[in-house]
């Protein structure tokens with residue numbers, strides 16, 4: 157006789173394990189299936205091994221989705237404070253690093269151990285590829301690891317295709333389509349951008365505080381030049397809003413007062429632009445920018461209009477990326493299973509009772525800094541309470 161469960165959860169990542177814990181604690185018989193040999197692999201490598209497990213500023217406005225309101229319900233019912241309570245109940249020491257980002261003092265392994273302890277009553281089948289899923293008579297049947305299991309509820313928690321070498325796949329989208337859910341075109345997000353301009357490629361390793369803007373969003377953090385283009389937190393953040401063909405505008409003078417260069421000209425007319433920029437930017441970057449600006453000689457000899465134009469360009473340097481470094485380097489996948497077909501309260505498919513989708517598989521993508529795990533927890537709890 158094949159084993160019968162109340163819920164089968166596909167994917168033992170953050171969202172799937174959270175869902176398994178909540179559902180099994182409600183007395184549901186839960187099976188989690190994952191093709192990886194170990195659970196929570198992305199948790200283990202996250203936050204440099206310390207897992208940036210939530211963000212105190214996690215509010216729906218900081219998530220990207222075709223329906224910006226979708227995340228509101230789940231996120232208001234399971235907040236960063238709720239996850240922090242769980243972390244503290246498990247005796248995990250934590251600290252706030254910057255911008256509301258909470259990390260383990262010790263290791264991300266503690267978060268995985270906590271989720272597994274919460275889901276102790278669930279059966280977790282690892283190293284088992286899912287070879288087929290069918291639905292008939294109100295039951296889902298899943299073929300995995302040479303057997304078939306069935307349940308009234310099926311939860312898709314297999315994430316997105318970012319970092320395929322870790323076993324990430326687009327399987328969630330295949331399943332969603334099989335069961336009539338739409339998929340918003342997935343794309344790499346929180347990802348470095350590539351540039352063709354050799355002048356800037358020569359700056360590999362140079363970092364500077366900037367404000368980066370794209371697609372109506374702006375982030376004041378560091379940008380980092382790489383041998384392929386641009387990275388660093390400010391760029392990763394805007395990459396989620398950037399669309400092919402558009403420019404990313406970088407303000408290299410985020411701290412300077414308005415009309416800065418003309419002020420410097422009045423106060424210290426004998427200095428040149430390279431010297432002035434070198435006081436606020438790394439030398440190699442100042443060299444590259446000055447070469448492009450074509451402003452030579454002492455500031456006293458440069459017309460005010462030319463200085464104003466140079467400053468305007470420095471405050472909104474337009475880079476038109478050739479692309480991104482793709483899923484191989486993307487921290488998350490934007491797009492995914494369309495929220496239009498899901499209940500925002502339970503994550504259940506509107507047209508097919510018993511089918512749920514949670515976590516990164518769904519078209520809800522957070523900012524950098526603990527936001528994506530908070531969505532994984534909140535959506536996992538929402539489904540865990542409903543299955």
Ligand code: FDA
Pocket residue numbers: 166167168169170171172189190191192195196197198199201202203204207208209210284285286313314315316318319322323324325326327486487488514515516517525526527528529530532
């Ligand atoms: P997740 O991808 O974690 O889990 C999906 C599971 O499904 C995996 O275990 C996978 O093996 C399994 N699976 C996939 N296809 C399958 C198939 N066909 N059959 C069976 N199983 C299958 N976020 C954050 O908030 N703070 C942070 O510090 C970081 N840091 C970070 C670093 C790096 C390097 C990356 C790549 C990502 C982050 N993130 C992050 C993002 C975060 O890791 C991500 O959003 C969550 O792990 C998503 O959780 P899910 O459970 O939805 O998917």
